[in-house]
Structures are given as C-alpha cells and as structure tokens.
Amino acid sequence: MSYVLGIDLGTSSLKGILMNEAGDLITTKSAEYKIDTPKQGYSEQRPEYWVVALEAVLTGLSVEVSDFGQNLAGISFSGQMHSLVVLDENNTPVYPAILWNDVRTSKQCAEITDKLGSRLLEITKNIALEGFTLPKILWLQENKPDVWARVKKIMLPKDYLSLWLTGNTYTEYSDAAGTLLLDIEKREWSKEIAETFNIDLSILPELTESTGQTGLIKAEIAERYKLSKAVKVFAGGADNAAAALGVGLINEEVGLISMGTSGVVSAYEPKIADYKGKLHFFDHTVPGAYYSMGVTLAAGNSLNWYKETFGKGLSFNELLSEVYTVAPGSEGLLFTPYIVGERTPHFDSKIRGSFVGISAHHEQRHFSRAVLEGITFSLRDSKDIMESTKGKKFKQLISVGGGAQNPDIMQMQADIFNAEMIRLTVEQGPGLGACMIAAYGCGFYDTLEEVTKAFVHYKEATFTPKPANVARYEKVYQIWKKAYQATAELSHELVDFNEEG
Known part of the structure; x- marks a missing residue:
C-alpha cells in the first residue's frame, strides 16, 4: 500500500507524519531547532535549520520503515504562517527568516495602514499586524538596504522546503493570504500593494492551490533516501488552514x-x-x-x-x-x-x-x-x-x-x-492535513470529503450543553465582557x- 508524508514545519520543531493511503498512521518522526533572538522583540531562524530537521526526519523514516522508499507516493506540507524568507538569484538565503512572532515591525504596520487606509482591508480582508509578512519586508527595506538589494525571491517557510525538495518556487493561497500581499477576491498578488511599497511582483513565488503539484522530488534527494524518483510534491497549506482540514x-x-x-x-x-x-x-x-x-x-x-x-x-x-x-x-x-x-x-x-x-x-x-x-x-x-x-x-x-x-x-x-462539543480520536495537528492533501493529490480519493472520511475520526462520546449552566454563563459572560x-x-x-x- 502506498504512503503519503505530511511535513509540519513548526516554530520550534519539524514533524513528519507517515500514513498509508487508507488513512492509517504508520509512524511519526520529529526534529527540533532553535529560535534566535538577537535583540528584544526579534525572533529569527536560519532556513538551513529546517533543512537539517527534514533530513533527520527522512533518515529516521527510511531506517524505521523498511518499504518507505519503495512505497512513498507523495509529500505535502503545513507550515508556520507569515514568516519571511528572502533568497538571492541562486535561491540561497541572504538573511535569517523573520518569524511570525517577531514584533520589531510596529512602525511598518503604521506605515502600511497610513499609506493604504481602507484599501488594505478591501484587498486582503485583514489589517496590518506585526506578525504578517509585508511589515517584515518593509523593515528589511528600511533597515537592511544592502540585503534587500540582493533579494531575488521571497518565500514562506514551508515553501522553502518544497524548493529544496523540487527546485521549484511556489506558494499556495492559504499561506499567500497571510502575507498582506494577496488580493483575495482576484486570487493574485496585488499589484497595487506591491507598487505602493516598491516590491517587484517577479520576486513573489508563483501561486497554486494547496492541492497543486509543485514538482517531483529531486533525483539526488531520491537517491540519498532510496526513494522513487516519481514521488510527487504538493504545495500544502499554512498551519492553521492545514489544521482545519485535518480536523474535518x-x-x-x-x-x-x-x-x-x-x-x-x-x-x-x-x-x-x-x-x-x-x-x-x-x-x-x-x-x-x-x-x-x-x-x-x-x-x-x-x-x-x-x-x-x-x-x-x-x-x-x-x-x-x-x-x-x-x-x-x-x-x-x-x-x-x-x-x-x-x-x-x-x-x-x-x-x-x-x-x-x-x-x-x-x-x-x-x-x-x-x-x-x-x-x-x-x-x-x-x-x-x-x-x-x-x-x-x-x-x-x-x-x-x-x-x-x-x-x-x-x-x-x-x-x-x-x-455540542466533539473530539478527535487521535490528534495529529496540521501534519495530518498535509497528509490528506498529498493523498488527494496522488489520486487516492476523488474529493477532499472522501479523504476526510478516511483520515479524520471522532470519539463517540460528546459533551452537550446543560441548560441551567448555559443560562448562568450567559449572565456571567455579559459581566466578563465589561472587564x-x-x-x-x-x-x-x-x-x-x-x-x-
């Protein structure tokens, strides 16, 4: 039976979830990495940390699962949102990735709001906050002009791993929507926002669906881990979007x-x-x-x-x-x-x-x-x-x-x-959503609804509201809101x- 691998690139660790096409969990592997905090409010990582972690996970899977290389059919991703990865013409990082929880960009958020006004919300459906990608780009432009001059491609974390596996530069809509650069209605990079902040649209990656195939695994990587050269790689999703799919x-x-x-x-x-x-x-x-x-x-x-x-x-x-x-x-x-x-x-x-x-x-x-x-x-x-x-x-x-x-x-x-509250039988987080995307992309199921039925399971016992408690909490909540x-x-x-x- 074929396998799919979901790679969840988190803030402090990378987790690989290996499942078969029927939705059964085979095993999981993980590897940790550090967060660099060179100054107060700064939160950074070097993209090579993620590659080292992925290599460790692939090695662990190939050792533990005897037919891993023979039966792996597809790989997909979930990943931390918003974090900025900048590359030169050789796709080499030119600055540490500025993470979603970095808060150095308050000034840039105010600048975005001042220059775009209501247009920002009209185009992106979101307001400017320090976590988003666009403020980080502006910070780099203003504070590291020598670095910005070398930037030829902007990526998001999980997409950097996809690039490492395939050699291709893509992102998908769920992660793109968290940059403050996507026109959500037109489903394209916003020319208006890019021009306002002197960002050449050519440095943004090509857009595809989460289920879109971004390439095949590189021959040298396939050979290293004894994988089939026909392993397909799919775009995946931002961690919250992948997690939403992974719970149904x-x-x-x-x-x-x-x-x-x-x-x-x-x-x-x-x-x-x-x-x-x-x-x-x-x-x-x-x-x-x-x-x-x-x-x-x-x-x-x-x-x-x-x-x-x-x-x-x-x-x-x-x-x-x-x-x-x-x-x-x-x-x-x-x-x-x-x-x-x-x-x-x-x-x-x-x-x-x-x-x-x-x-x-x-x-x-x-x-x-x-x-x-x-x-x-x-x-x-x-x-x-x-x-x-x-x-x-x-x-x-x-x-x-x-x-x-x-x-x-x-x-x-x-x-x-x-x-009524329901619970999963087993929680695997965003990585399960990545597995489901790969299973759909590989053609194991005709619809994501079918994938969900096979991969997502809930406990039979549920928790239902108690009317007396509901009434009491309604009163308390109205008081609590005043706090x-x-x-x-x-x-x-x-x-x-x-x-x-």
Whole structure:
C-alpha cells in the first residue's frame, strides 16, 4: 500500500507524519531547532535549520520503515504562517527568516495602514499586524538596504522546503493570504500593494492551490533516501488552514476550537465574507474556500502561567482536580487572559490580564475555575463575532488541544459556547492535513470529503450543553465582557509606566 508524508514545519520543531493511503498512521518522526533572538522583540531562524530537521526526519523514516522508499507516493506540507524568507538569484538565503512572532515591525504596520487606509482591508480582508509578512519586508527595506538589494525571491517557510525538495518556487493561497500581499477576491498578488511599497511582483513565488503539484522530488534527494524518483510534491497549506482540514473543517455546520499556547476559533467560509477586520480571513486548503479565524493570544499560555505562578509543583490534573466543585461563574471571580496583550476582538498589545472580584472566601479551586472560564469566554468572543456578523449557527464544535483531554473543560466549553462539543480520536495537528492533501493529490480519493472520511475520526462520546449552566454563563459572560473596558486604561498606563522604568 502506498504512503503519503505530511511535513509540519513548526516554530520550534519539524514533524513528519507517515500514513498509508487508507488513512492509517504508520509512524511519526520529529526534529527540533532553535529560535534566535538577537535583540528584544526579534525572533529569527536560519532556513538551513529546517533543512537539517527534514533530513533527520527522512533518515529516521527510511531506517524505521523498511518499504518507505519503495512505497512513498507523495509529500505535502503545513507550515508556520507569515514568516519571511528572502533568497538571492541562486535561491540561497541572504538573511535569517523573520518569524511570525517577531514584533520589531510596529512602525511598518503604521506605515502600511497610513499609506493604504481602507484599501488594505478591501484587498486582503485583514489589517496590518506585526506578525504578517509585508511589515517584515518593509523593515528589511528600511533597515537592511544592502540585503534587500540582493533579494531575488521571497518565500514562506514551508515553501522553502518544497524548493529544496523540487527546485521549484511556489506558494499556495492559504499561506499567500497571510502575507498582506494577496488580493483575495482576484486570487493574485496585488499589484497595487506591491507598487505602493516598491516590491517587484517577479520576486513573489508563483501561486497554486494547496492541492497543486509543485514538482517531483529531486533525483539526488531520491537517491540519498532510496526513494522513487516519481514521488510527487504538493504545495500544502499554512498551519492553521492545514489544521482545519485535518480536523474535518470542510463545511459550515462545524467550527473549530483550538486551545494551544494561543487559542483559535475557526469557521469554514464557502465564499468571501467581510468581517471588517474583526477576524482574520484567509484562503482554506480546500480549493475555492476560505476560513475565518479569531485568536486569543494566551489560552494555554494563561493556564501554564497560572500553574507556574500559583501551583508550582502540582500537575495539571492536581491543579484542576476540584474545579467541578465550583459552580459556573466561580462564585463571582473573573479572570481576563490578557497576560501578553490580546488579538481578537481588541487588537490591543497593551492590555494586561486581571482577576476581578477576589473575595476572602475564594480558594485555589475558584481561581483555577476562573482561569479556565476566562480563557473560554475569550474564545467565545470570536465565535460571537462569527454569529452576529454572518449569522453562523454551528451544529457542533470540534475541540482540540490540551483542553480536549479534560472532561471538566469540555463540559465548560459546551456550556459557555452553548453547542455540542466533539473530539478527535487521535490528534495529529496540521501534519495530518498535509497528509490528506498529498493523498488527494496522488489520486487516492476523488474529493477532499472522501479523504476526510478516511483520515479524520471522532470519539463517540460528546459533551452537550446543560441548560441551567448555559443560562448562568450567559449572565456571567455579559459581566466578563465589561472587564476589558474597565481595565484597559489602567493597563495602558501601567505598561507605559513600566517601560519608562
């Protein structure tokens, strides 16, 4: 039986998922690499780190799986979004990749907004934020003109690996949409934006669908790992888009709740929707479709911070063991998870987290529940925008990440979102979406819907809303939403005070 390989290029590691054409997991391999932080606010990686990691994964697979080289049919990718890779005429990197979580570009974001105004949102359906690619390009132009003069091709991280495997320079729409250079409606690079910022369109890679074939694996690489020279390479998708495919987000009836370090709420969009910049809006890996996305910057990060600060030495199970004994609303205690600022719906880098309503009778179990509730309320902010702006009604929400393993958190999500929550039997993340793209591209299935049925499986047990809890949480949530306005001015003053020293 043939194999497909999904390569997930993350921020700190590369993971390879090997599956057969029936959707069975064969094995996984991973390799880590470092993030370089030469200055405060800088986050960089050298593209060669990714190549070394991919070589390690390919070596590990060829050693462990005896028929890996003989039966590998296709490779595809998922990858960290927005990060800037710049190459010279020989496709050699001329500067470290500036990563999505690099925050040196506030000045450039203001410049983009000032020069383009409403046109930016009209063309790209997104607003300028430090994470996107265009501000990084402007920073390079302004601060490293000697480097910029040598740039002959701009790439995104996963596409650099595709280039290494095939020799061809492509990107696909889901990653291109995260650059602030794509005209989403026309599905082409925006000449208007490129000309505004003196970017030659010829240095941008050719666009294709996520399922588009970008080439065959190079002969020398095939020989090195004893692979067939007919191994096909497919474009893949940005990590959030690939993850959406990998959980089965391929219709409007389901939504995705992901609680990792950050929290993400995603919805399938069959056509272009205008959220006025309140949500991110990108192309999906499903050809011709899109997805909307709201982000809570510190979801799991808030829980980790709380554990390390107030529960040091405890496991998460111990820390959360009594949250079920506390009634919804944590007996009047609220938590806002703004410990690193917030994205959706406030786009406020200076807001900070808070506990509100602390009383002498509150114990650690109340604080634990309040933290979980605050994270979930913040995620609900994004879901409410989807519902109020476009009238979405989700029949089910797919929950992934650490919260999906805890029944108390799952029930809390069901009650706060007032929706049935479902879980995957096994979570493989964005790499599974990459495998699915390769399986479709290789012709193993006629549609992505068929691929999804074969590759994505859910647990039978679901979590349904409890009406009494839903009613109580609705009241608490309306109070919780007022906390942002009540603390924003204080937060901003404290941040400025601290920065002044």
